[in-house]
Amino acid sequence: TQTTRPQRLLAAVQKNATRGDPRSVVKAIDQFCRQKEWAMNVGDEKGCILDSVVTEVNPATVLELGTYCAYSTVRIASLLPPHAKLITLEFNPHNAAIARQVIAWAGLGDKIQLVEGASGDWIPKMKEKFAIETFDLVFLDHWKDRYLPDTKLMEECGLLRKGSILLADNVICPGTPDYLEYIRNSPRYKSQYFRSHLEYTKVEDGLEKSVFLG
Numbered sequence: 001t002q003t004t005r006p007q008r009l010l011a012a013v014q015k016n017a018t019r020g021d022p023r024s025v026v027k028a029i030d031q032f033c034r035q036k037e038w039a040m041n042v043g044d045e046k047g048c049i050l051d052s053v054v055t056e057v058n059p060a061t062v063l064e065l066g067t068y069c070a071y072s073t074v075r076i077a078s079l080l081p082p083h084a085k086l087i088t089l090e091f092n093p094h095n096a097a098i099a100r101q102v103i104a105w106a107g108l109g110d111k112i113q114l115v116e117g118a119s120g121d122w123i124p125k126m127k128e129k130f131a132i133e134t135f136d137l138v139f140l141d142h143w144k145d146r147y148l149p150d151t152k153l154m155e156e157c158g159l160l161r162k163g164s165i166l167l168a169d170n171v172i173c174p175g176t177p178d179y180l181e182y183i184r185n186s187p188r189y190k191s192q193y194f195r196s197h198l199e200y201t202k203v204e205d206g207l208e209k210s211v212f213l214g
């Protein structure tokens with residue numbers, strides 16, 4: 001029977017990456033996407049910008065919206081200090097199953113908690129279910145029309161503190177116009193655009209980094 005793209009991506013990780021070596025998992029996925037099949041991972045070019053933001057923030061608590069195959073999950077977690085926690089939300093059971101295996105191969109199971117469910121349902125439960133006060137860093141990479149409602153939801157649920165960083169993928173392609181409009185005009189955020197390219201292509205895309213001012 002036909003395999004799915006996430007299954008073929010996982011097979012490439014298990015074939016080409018070293019168990020317990022997160023950066024080799026990242027490299028194997030990028031190689032698969034460049035040489036075999038494009039997939040919607042943040043990728044190596046935008047990934048370097050992601051790395052620099054993670055290193056600068058040095059977060060103790062991270063929330064990722066949209067795990068997909070856990071490429072950015074592993075990339076972020078590989079840079080976290082000991083005892084830091086990353087919670088990632090994924091509502092597609094098939095993608096979640098693949099992501100769990102990619103995370104396991106990278107050996108990052110103790111830093112990453114993958115929650116299978118929709119961001120809109122789980123953001124309001126974060127504090128009680130995961131003993132989270134606020135998130136130091138949020139990486140938005142799920143359906144693009146959810147960036148704005150979920151950001152407002154995180155504000156309402158008190159999950160952001162003065163200095164929390166939101167980093168949003170794809171603000172140009174596919175694009176998140178309502179989110180950009182809100183975040184760039186709100187007095188509660190200070191935003192910065194990092195110009196780059198859509199993963200594995202020459203098409204323009206970029207990341208928007210926003211600091212919550214409280």
Ligand SMILES: Cc1ccc(Cc2cc(O)c(O)c(C(=O)NC/C=C/[C@H]3O[C@@H](n4cnc5c(N)ncnc54)[C@H](O)[C@@H]3O)c2)cc1
Nearest residue numbers: 040066068089090091092095117118119141142143173174
């Ligand atoms: C026109 C066009 C099309 C596609 C592209 C290329 C392109 C490039 C990119 O970097 C992209 O991130 C995307 C993109 O669409 N990403 C959406 C990613 C979803 C994953 O997250 C999951 N999910 C979606 N909403 C939720 C939610 N509420 N709660 C929990 N999980 C959610 C899904 O289950 C998927 O696992 C597309 C460029 C241009």
Ligand SMILES: [Mg+2]
Nearest residue numbers: 042141169170
């Ligand atoms: Mg993306």
